[in-house]
Amino acid sequence: MTPANPAFDTVADTADVTALLERGRALSAPVLRAAVDRLASPMDTVAAYHFGWIDAEGRPSDGDGGKAVRPALALLSAEAAGAPAEAGIPGAVAVELVHNFSLLHDDLMDGDEQRRHRDTVWKVHGPAQAILVGDALFALAYDLLLELGTVEAGRAARRLTTATRKLIDGQAQDISYEHRERVTVEECLEMEGNKTGALLACAVSIGAVLGGADDRTADTLEAYGYHLGLAFQAVDDLLGIWGDPESTGKQTWSDLRQRKKSLPVVAALAAGGEASERLGELLAADAKSNDFDSFSEEEFAARAALIEEAGGREWTAQEARRQHGHAIEALHAVDMPHRVREQLTELADFVVVRKR
Amino acid sequence: MTPANPAFDTVADTADVTALLERGRALSAPVLRAAVDRLASPMDTVAAYHFGWIDAEGRPSDGDGGKAVRPALALLSAEAAGAPAEAGIPGAVAVELVHNFSLLHDDLMDGDEQRRHRDTVWKVHGPAQAILVGDALFALAYDLLLELGTVEAGRAARRLTTATRKLIDGQAQDISYEHRERVTVEECLEMEGNKTGALLACAVSIGAVLGGADDRTADTLEAYGYHLGLAFQAVDDLLGIWGDPESTGKQTWSDLRQRKKSLPVVAALAAGGEASERLGELLAADAKSNDFDSFSEEEFAARAALIEEAGGREWTAQEARRQHGHAIEALHAVDMPHRVREQLTELADFVVVRKR
Numbered sequence: 001m002t003p004a005n006p007a008f009d010t011v012a013d014t015a016d017v018t019a020l021l022e023r024g025r026a027l028s029a030p031v032l033r034a035a036v037d038r039l040a041s042p043m044d045t046v047a048a049y050h051f052g053w054i055d056a057e058g059r060p061s062d063g064d065g066g067k068a069v070r071p072a073l074a075l076l077s078a079e080a081a082g083a084p085a086e087a088g089i090p091g092a093v094a095v096e097l098v099h100n101f102s103l104l105h106d107d108l109m110d111g112d113e114q115r116r117h118r119d120t121v122w123k124v125h126g127p128a129q130a131i132l133v134g135d136a137l138f139a140l141a142y143d144l145l146l147e148l149g150t151v152e153a154g155r156a157a158r159r160l161t162t163a164t165r166k167l168i169d170g171q172a173q174d175i176s177y178e179h180r181e182r183v184t185v186e187e188c189l190e191m192e193g194n195k196t197g198a199l200l201a202c203a204v205s206i207g208a209v210l211g212g213a214d215d216r217t218a219d220t221l222e223a224y225g226y227h228l229g230l231a232f233q234a235v236d237d238l239l240g241i242w243g244d245p246e247s248t249g250k251q252t253w254s255d256l257r258q259r260k261k262s263l264p265v266v267a268a269l270a271a272g273g274e275a276s277e278r279l280g281e282l283l284a285a286d287a288k289s290n291d292f293d294s295f296s297e298e299e300f301a302a303r304a305a306l307i308e309e310a311g312g313r314e315w316t317a318q319e320a321r322r323q324h325g326h327a328i329e330a331l332h333a334v335d336m337p338h339r340v341r342e343q344l345t346e347l348a349d350f351v352v353v354r355k356r
Numbered sequence: 357m358t359p360a361n362p363a364f365d366t367v368a369d370t371a372d373v374t375a376l377l378e379r380g381r382a383l384s385a386p387v388l389r390a391a392v393d394r395l396a397s398p399m400d401t402v403a404a405y406h407f408g409w410i411d412a413e414g415r416p417s418d419g420d421g422g423k424a425v426r427p428a429l430a431l432l433s434a435e436a437a438g439a440p441a442e443a444g445i446p447g448a449v450a451v452e453l454v455h456n457f458s459l460l461h462d463d464l465m466d467g468d469e470q471r472r473h474r475d476t477v478w479k480v481h482g483p484a485q486a487i488l489v490g491d492a493l494f495a496l497a498y499d500l501l502l503e504l505g506t507v508e509a510g511r512a513a514r515r516l517t518t519a520t521r522k523l524i525d526g527q528a529q530d531i532s533y534e535h536r537e538r539v540t541v542e543e544c545l546e547m548e549g550n551k552t553g554a555l556l557a558c559a560v561s562i563g564a565v566l567g568g569a570d571d572r573t574a575d576t577l578e579a580y581g582y583h584l585g586l587a588f589q590a591v592d593d594l595l596g597i598w599g600d601p602e603s604t605g606k607q608t609w610s611d612l613r614q615r616k617k618s619l620p621v622v623a624a625l626a627a628g629g630e631a632s633e634r635l636g637e638l639l640a641a642d643a644k645s646n647d648f649d650s651f652s653e654e655e656f657a658a659r660a661a662l663i664e665e666a667g668g669r670e671w672t673a674q675e676a677r678r679q680h681g682h683a684i685e686a687l688h689a690v691d692m693p694h695r696v697r698e699q700l701t702e703l704a705d706f707v708v709v710r711k712r
Contacts, residue, residue: 101491127465132524158505
C-alpha cells in the first residue's frame, strides 16, 4: 500500500497489520457466525445479509465485512494482559455485534442507502427488520458474554454497556447537530469520541478484562483505544471529503453531499479569515437551497477548496497525528509483552495511514 | 371492581393487589426516574414523554405509566427468596426498562399511533428518536444491573438477556404472522409466550436471583411468571375484541380492526364447523379488501359474533383459566414465606380478572 495518505508520511508495516487483522477475522468469524445462527428466522437471514455472507437473494456471497479492526484489537487486548489471544474471542464478537447493531440502526435513522458497497438492510428488508435485527444483535452480544458466567464476564459486560451508552449518546448528538447551523470543534470531537472512540476503547480493554486484567490496566488500554478511535475518525473525515471513491466505496465529496459537519468543515469554520467566512456564507446558503441535490462536481470541489484554504484539512490531519501520539503514549503506562506493544503500535500507524 | 370479566366468576381481593402494585410503583419509580435522568438530552425528554411524566409540549404530566405489574412481581420475587423487597428494585427497574424499550420499537414497527391514551413516541418525536431512545433504555437496563458488580447481578443480567431475546423472537414471529393467511393455535401460543411470557417470567425470577436464590428456585418462579404471562395475554386477547373501550382505552373491536391473529381468532379458525368456515372465508376476503378501513361497527360485530359462535371466545377464556392454574401450581414447587405465596396468588387472580 502506497502512503498517498492525508495524515502521514511514513509507510506502516502493513504486512504485519494485515496478518493481525486476518487473525482477528479468522478467530472471531466462526463464533460470530454461530451466534448469528442462534437468531430465529428470518432474523438470521437478515443478519447474514448485513454481514455480507449472503446477497439480497439469499445466495452465498463473499461480501465485504469491514476491516475488522475491533476483533483484532480485542485479541491483542487479551494478550496485553498475558492471556492467550483466544481468551478475547467472546469480547471480540460481542463488540462486533454491538458495532453492527449500531450500524443497522444508524443507517435507518440517517436514511443511508449504501454500506460497504451494498444496499443497507432497511433498503433491502425494510425498516422493521433493521430495527428488530439490530435489537437482536445487541441482545446477542450480552448473551455471548454473560453465558461465560464468570466475574470477569460481568465486568466485561459492564464496560460494553458503558461504551454502548456512549455510542448511543454520540448518535443522539450527531442527529441534533444536523439541525444546527454551527457546531464547535469541541462538540464535534466529543461526538466522535462517543461514536467511534468509546467502542474502539472497549475493544482494547475487553479482552484484557476477560483475561483477568485489573481495572487500572483496562482503563489505560481504553485510553489507547479512545485516542485511536479519534485518530481513526479524523482520517475518516478526511477521506469523507478527499478520499478516492475507488478506495472508499463512497461518492466523491461524500460528506459534503450529506452536509456532514465533520472535523475539516467545523475546523475550517472556526478558523476565521476570508476563506472561513466565505465557506460559512456558502454552507448557510446551501442549507436553505432547494437545488443542493443537483449541485455539480465543481460546486463541491469549490467548497472542498475553501475548507482546505481555511486550514480545515491540515488541522484535521494534525489532529489525527495528535491523537495517534496520545494513543502511543497511553501504551507506555501499561506493562505488556514487547510483541503486543509493537503490534498495537503498528495497528495505530495503520489506522492513521489507511486509505479506507 | 366488579368482575364483569371474560374469564372468571370470582372477585379477586383487589385491595391487596392495588397495594402491591402501588408498592411496586412507589419503590421503583424514583430509581427509574433517576436512571432516565442519566440519558443525554434530548433522549431524557423523549423517554419522560414515553413514561407519561411530561406531555408532548414538555409540561409535567400525570400520565398513565401502565399497570406496573412487573415491578410488583420483581419485589415479591426478592421476598420469595427470603430477601427484603428492596433487593429486587434494580431488577424491577431493569425489567421495566426492557419492557419499555420493546414498546418504543414495537409501536414504530407496527405503526401503532396510540399507547396508554396518548400519541406514541414516533408520532410525536419521530422514528429516529423512537429507535434511539429504545436503544438507550435497553442499554440502561444493563447499566443498572451490572453496576451492582456482584455475581448475582451477572446472573440476573443473563436471565434478562434470555428474556429479551425471546421478546425479540416474539416480535419477529408477530410480524411474520401478519403476512400469513393461517396461523396455528400452537404458533400463536408460542409467539405470546415469547412476547409476554418471557419478560413476566424474568420479572418473577430477577428479584430472587438478586436476593441470592439458586437457579432451581429461579427457574420455578419463572414457570409461574411464564404461565401468568400467557394467562395475561389470553385475557388481553379477549379484551382486544370484546373489551369496553372506556376501560381499555382502545377502539371497539380493536384487534379485529388491526387484523390481529390473536388467540380467539386462531382458535375459532381451528375449531372447524360452519361458523369457523364462514369466518375463514370472511377474513380471507377481508385480507384482500380495499374497503376494510371503512367497515362499519356492524361488520366488525358480525365477525366477533362468528368468532364467538365458533367457540374462539370460550376457548380463550378457558385457556386463561388453564394458564392461571399452571401458574398457581408452579408456586407449590417453591418454598417461600406464606404471605408472599398468597400475594403471588392474588396477583395471578388479578391478572386474569382485570378489565384492562
